Each structure stands twice: as structure tokens, then as C-alpha cells.
Amino acid sequence: MSAVWRERREEQENMLSPYAAKSRNSLGRIVDEPKCPIRTDFERDGNRILYSMEFRRLRHKTQVFFNAKNDHICTRMEHVLNVGSIATTIARTLNLNQDLTYAIALGHDLGHAPFGHSGEKVLDRCLKSINPDYSFQHELHSLRVVDRLATRISKEKINEKCGLNLTFEVRDGIACHCGENYDEYRLERDTTKDLSSLKNMKNRSAKPFTLEACIVRLVDKIAYVGRDIEDALRVKLIDINDIPLEIRNILGHTNGEIINTLVCDLIENSYDRDCIQLSHEKGEALQSLIKENVRLIYQSEKIKRYEKTAENIMEGLFYDLLKCLKDFERLKHSELNIYRKFYNFIVDMDYDEDEPDEQKVIDFIAGMTDGFAMKCFDEIYWM
Template sequence: MTIREEIERIEERILSPYATLSSRSKGRAHPEEKCSVRTDFQRDRDRIIYSKAFRRLKHKTQVFISPEGDHYRTRLTHTLEVSQIARTIARSLRLNEDLTEAIALGHDLGHTPFGHAGERVLQEICPLGFKHNEQSVRVVEKLEKNGKGLNLTYEVLNGILCHTGEQKAETLEGCIVKFADRIAYINHDIEDAIRGGVISQDELPKSCLKVLGNTSGERINNMIVNIIENSRDKGEISMSDEFREATEELRNFMFRNVYIGSSAKAEEGKAENLIRSLYYKLTEQPELLPAEFYNKIDEEGIERVVCDYIAGMTDRYAINTFNSIFIPARWMRF
């Protein structure tokens, strides 16, 4: 018996009847020989961590564009925080922690530079449309490893696709990540907004704090515990009505006071114009694309290729690319 098989037998013994067992995965689009040490979901987690798209998250906006302070979140730190919250819930409910972690680590791989500002622009101008969750799936299926993709399991792909929007994941592990994502970004964005002077602690709605807690740590812990208590020995992941309503009210507060029109978003108009300018320029002059993207135009179409290229950029790479295309270099004579 291999180590992987031992782990799979342990899962069958100790995990909840509602857990997704590694040994019963629906598999990969391209069948592979099993690893002797790792389960399929553990391999998926590792492939995501080792991917280029994952490394690029460290230079992608969460809320604040190119923040100067060392303690503001990036898309990478957000992803790690989502993973930790999701794992805690999964472990407490005896669900598959490896599957949960893989989904959490991969959920934002398709996010654009400059956060949701970049996503809005691509959704607006690309005829094919754009959603970051769909792009995350595209990244792991078609863009990573020079077009080969990561060949992840069905369950991980489904969880990544369904981490946002109306679609519900087919596994409870995927449902956990959807909750964990919201818990993370609401509370950690509050911390960053307070640190940046965009809002103050006193402005937070008192009715929400009374239910959820006064500090970020209290709220995160209480929300996690509430989900665990309301989901134990059930075939669904849920919050109590009181917590769900307070969470939604706090999220709406953040949209009104931080995510839309606040000083934290003062540079978003510039970021949107940058993305828009790059998109139109590259579709008009595809020869400006790197060779690995230019060579895909016949197969994928110019709109898809340009969208893939821009969505994969970090904030600073997008700025540098814009400068190289639109800003004249200084003439130097020695």
C-alpha cells in the first residue's frame, strides 16, 4: 500500500459522510498516473502554489492601488487569509481540508491588475465578456505551463468557478471557500481602510458590531464559529440568519464607504483608462504582444488573447507596458 492509499483510507475513516473523498474524485480532464505520496487534491494544491499566476498575485491590487505601506493587503495575502479561514472551517466540520485549501489558493488566479477596476473595464470592452472566476479557471486549464494548463481535478475547478456569483459549488468544500472569501475581504479591507484613514472605527455600523464583534479578529472568529455551529452534521454550509444579515449589512457599508467613490479609489479612473488603452492598442496592433500570446491569435482570436494577456499582468507590469507603448523614451546622446 502506498502512502497516498493510506491517506485515502484515513480519509474514509475520519472524514464526515458529507466530505469529498480524494479517492472518489471525478478525476482530471487528462488522466494521469497517481502519485505514490500525495492525494489528487494535495497535488492540485501544490500545482497552484508553484504556478506563475500564483506568484503574480503578490503584485496585484486588493483594495489600494500600489500601496506604499508595508502592511496593506495584496491579492496574494488575501488569498492566504482566505485559505486559512477556509481550512479552519473544513477541519472543524471534518470535510476535506486539502480540497478546500486547493480551491482557496486558486480562487483569484484570474484577477486582473488593479483589482475589480480592471475586471470592470475588461467586462465592459471585451466582446467575450470577463469575470475573474471564469478567468481563474481558464488560467489553470489553458494558460499555465505554456498552454498545457495544470490539469486540476473536477472538484477544484468547480470550486474555483463557483467561489463568487450565483452558482453554488457541487462540494461543501467549495461552499466553504465562498464564505471564507467574503469573511476575509470584508474584515481585512476594513482594517486596511481604517489604517489608510478612509474610514474610522466609529463609523462602522454599531448594529453589525453588536452581532459580529468589535475588532477584525473577533468578527472573523465569531463568523467562523457561527458557520461551524450552523453546518455541523448537515449537507450544507450556512450562517445563522442574524449573522448573515449583519455580514451583508457590513458588506454594504464597505461598498458605500470604501469600494465605491472613496479616497481609496481615487486612482481607479487612471487604472481603468490604462487598461482600456492597452486593450484597444493591442487589438489594433497585435504585433506588440509577446510571441507566446501573438502565436495564439489564430486559434483563440485577438480579443481573447489580448484579454488573457492583460488579465495576467501585475499592477506594475501593466504600468510598465503602458509606458513602453505610449510614453516616449528620452533621447540620449553621448
């Protein structure tokens, strides 16, 4: 098929803001490959993420409330889709690249562990118990997922060691999306980056390469702050009056009002500028609201009790699977399904000799859903 359709779409990108990322100017992929005749490279990346198994599993991964039985409680997948919707609206209004923005948003949490940030903290602690120089950060593990762990099958390659083989711009946005810098409400891009910038990256707060990635980084906070309050109200963990009135008067009293206030403010303060920012008033209010969420929700007694369950499960899986690797072949013929799955996972990943056992265990556990992690724990310790 002629590539004229893609070329026409690439020409349309010339109408975008001078600050927008253009797909034809991408720094490229890890492995060169023929271009799609219809889709731009950034749109193609979004599709690869959307159709991946790693994305599908997000529907059963925790956002805040673990293993929720209530269908109306936010899951990790819903959060990702919310970020994609909000970020794309902003990119469209600022005349930036919507395809790039959406791809980054879809992929930004692919590396999240089971049980949300609680699971992330446990895996980080487990790694540091092996080597203090090791760490687990979901942003960087999301990059590892798209670069190494995720698989796709095509006529050209089957399960090669390049993951989804995404463009640099999408990979950079995923690795630099950190939404835990609560006091950050103005972002400038780092245009000095090149293809080597993501190698051995350890600084989770590094500035993104594109404004589109800056949008996702700020929207990550906008998407979760009000929704987490909404869920906490639904499970009767808090009362709306627990949120200080002065904050609600600035940002709004509902999730929809909060999102609308912050999106409008961000657009007004970022339009035709080489940065993405909120006003000082709204930025400070957002920071204050997140801190209230930390106090009322994330550090609540109920969540802490759930965290103890998550900690027991994650530690139990990590140290047991690490021990099992000392006799790798026994995993293949084990009566336990979890051990056979772990064996097949390692064989399929075709690890290099220099990759440590603890990394293999982390890769396997971090990809689990909440329910599968609990099932595996029960199989190991209670069956």
C-alpha cells in the same frame, strides 16, 4: 516508488464526514496522468497552484488599495492565503476535506486582473465593446488560467494545452467561488454536476459541487470584509465609528473579532449538515457590513479617483495591443519590450485559429501585476 503512502492517506479520508469529498472518488482531470505515490490528488492540485507563476504574481496585485507602498496593506496574495487559512480551519472542524478546501482557496483568484475589481470591470467593458456577448469575470478567468494559460514542465509534457490539469472538484470550486453575492449566507452543493458542467460556463453564481467549495465561497467574504476595514482605517480613509454600532455589536469591532464571530457561527450552523450556512442574524449582519464597506470604502471618492487611473491604463493597453495584432510579425522586432513580450506570450500559448484576438489580449493583460501594467502603459504612451 510504491503508491502505498498515498493509498494509506486515501483510506484515512474514509474517516471524514459522509458529506466530505474523497480524493479517490474524484471525477478526474482533463487529461489522465499517473498518480503521485505520496500525495492525494487534491493535495497535489494545491501544490501545483502554489508553485505556479500565476500564484506568485498575486503578491503584486491589488486587493482594494492600488499599488500600495505600505507593506501592511493587504495584497491579493495575502487575501488568498487568509481565505486558505480560515477555510481550512472550518473544513478541519466540520471533518471535511482540508486538502480540497485549501487547493480551491489557493486558486480562487488566479484570474484576477490588475487593479482588483476595478480592472475586472474595465476589461469586461472593453470586451463588450467588441461583442456584447463577451464578458470578463474573474471567477471564470481563474478557471481559464488553471485549464489553459498556466504552464508547468514535467517529464511527460511541456506546455501542453491543459494548464495545471487539476481535478474537476478543484476547478469547480474555483469557477463557483463568487464572493460578490452579498445576500448569500446559506449554500447547498449541486451534486448533479459532471465533467461537462464547466464547459462554456457563463453563470458565475452556479452552485458548487462540493461542500468544501461552499466553504471557500462564504469564507471569501468573511476574509475580506474585516480586512478591508482594517486597511481603510490604516490609511485613514474611515473611522471605526463610521461603521454602525449595531453591526459591530453583533460581529465585532476588529478584523479578528469579525472573523472569529463568523467562523464560530458558521461551524455551529453547518456541523453534520449537508450545507454550509451562517445563522440568520450573523448572515444578515455580514450582508449589512459589506454594504457599509461598499458605501464607505469601495465607492469612496479616493477609490473612485484611483479607479480612473486604472481605467485609463487598462483601456490604453487593451485597445493598443488589439490594434497591434493586425500586424503580428512587427511585434517580434519592435523596439518596445512590451510588444516583444506580447509576441512571445502568443507564440508560447499556441492559440487555436478560432480564438479571437480580443481573447489573446485579455489573457495577456489579466495576468499582469499592477506595477507591470503601469510600466507597460508608460512604455507605450510616454517613452
